[in-house]
Amino acid sequence: MAGQAAHGAAGVTLVRMIELAKRSAAPAPAPAKSAPLVTSPPPVVSAPLFAPAPPITQEALVVSGHQPSTILDALVAIVAGAPTLAAAGAFPWRPLEETLLDASATLARSSDLFWIAMRALPGEPMLATHHARVAIMALRLGANLKIDGEALIALGMAGCLFDLGLGALPGAASLAPEALPHDHPLHSAELIRRWEPPYPGIVDAVAQHHEREHGRGYPAGTSGEAIHLHAKILGLLDQYTRLARSGDVRGPHDAVREILRERHDAFPADVIKALLAEVSVFPPGTLVRLNTGERARVLEPNRHQPLRPHVELLEDREAGTGHAPRRLDLTETPFIYIRSAVGDGK
Template sequence: MGKRGVFFKGISDVEGKTSADRGATSREIIIEALENIPPMLSDETQKEAMKIIHYTVNNVKMGKVVDDKEVKRLIKNMVEEIIANQDAMLNLIKIKSHDEYTFSHSVNVCMIAILIGVRYQLPIDSLEELAFGAMLQDLGKIMVPDEILFKLGRLNEKELEEIKKHPLYSQQILSENSRIGELPKKIAYQHHERWHGQGYPQRISGENIELLARITAIADVYDALTTDRPYRKKFLPYDAVRLIVSRADDEFYADAVRAFVESVSIYPLGSLVKLNTEEVGMVIKINRKAIVRPTIRILFNPSGNIMEEPINIDLIKDRERFVICAIDEEEVYQMHTDQTGEE
């Protein structure tokens, strides 16, 4: 978990020196700020989640059934932690290689789906069903040939049709364990269906799609958009949220989109933003009554230099400042390099 005590006193070391005093780079400043936002899931639970999804996939590859007891134990812990830490940062797992994408994506989709479900006020048993299905929704991809799954170029029609079979494969794999209920299987089968009826595999629409699958669909798309892939650069969280909002009541169920935005906000915790003052800071608190006016920790002054003493600005109270755009980490690094010649 983050070191809360340091955060609101300024980013400083044990001798009381600020990051600017120590000649820290912009990269170090951003990393330090991120480390001091408490995460929704503990490192221990995240590691356990990755371990169990690896274990589950490997077992299925060897012809074994899904160990529902292990997954349910994990899910229970994840739901409890997320309910307890809703105002903490959505700490999505970063992948180191494309081979890890399937594993990290499964855990991330599960976390986001739980968060949406909590905001949607689902009861605990429904949250756990949602989490189970969201965690294993892509399990069927192990039956898709690697040369299709990891292809860098555009898929041809035949390859695309093979990819579109993975929801059916996921449902079939989950059905092999009689202890797994119908809802997780529906989530796995329907998470690529769309509200307007143009999804797959059945092209069903509206309320014919299970509610928990509608929620999982949003979580699935958000994580996919905000993750670097071999064939495209990741979206900024702000841009991913905007895209999903723009498709509410078309591709996505509007009430679930509303719960999603209330959960992650338009400027998610940990996002970097530029203000009208040309200052750059990190979102450290979401103001749910006015999501476009979060609390910002100013890290860089209008000249692009590191703040000697970072300050926290609540944009609800400070009406002179406002966010003009979200900004990418690399853009901040480049900005600071241009100013200082460092990095």
């Protein structure tokens, strides 16, 4: 997929960005053949799951030190309106496209939005928020995998809507993938097909996001190259965000470790590598114990030395001295290193 999507400099308007993306993007590759979509009406999506998520708190964003972007909230608001559109047969594709173009341009300039999306908020139950987070992360991984132009926006759109078929299932956002109804990707895909998505591949990515490289996924047991690349990206990110969800027994560090140890044959190596390039072995927000005995929180990964991220010393923050906590770039401290990841209070 050729095309250089000009996500552009900060001064370029969204309208201009959309024109550049559409003008330069070549037709996407033919989507992989997926299982036939269901023709029966999808279940009505229940409003509570898609209610607007609570505001992001500054405490939750301590890892970045920046004010939260409004892009995540904008995506949540668009996706949260999906229940009222199920019967109307229409979806606001243009506002979604503009927001995703804005997100893509922001991600190209800084990693802050990616880290915000990666950090699950305490008690986060909203399926719409889960969609928005996965969509933002998918844009970043897609760019790393050389997906651009309309294809990258199509990936983001699929990320915003891939689990709509779970809307009628209470607590769906908290269920493990193996506990989900195996026909829900087809319900989601059929609903999106009726909304006439603007780019190819969106329906296939949604229908196949639970298919796995080894052929043991669902709903059709498709494997390897027959699975759309966008579906593989969404499947991995859906898995990662569920594993790393705040309040679960696992944190980001354990989620990465489990994917590497237990699920490496479920996803292609290049997609896993793209995720690891962003989240590292110690993702932002991970609590760690240094060899000095001090506790620290990971602030930012080092791509070329994933075991030596930027950290903030928690003892400095908890001492209440009024001074800013010390921050260390562990690539510059050869005698200080991470001994282990730890939980809160350890």
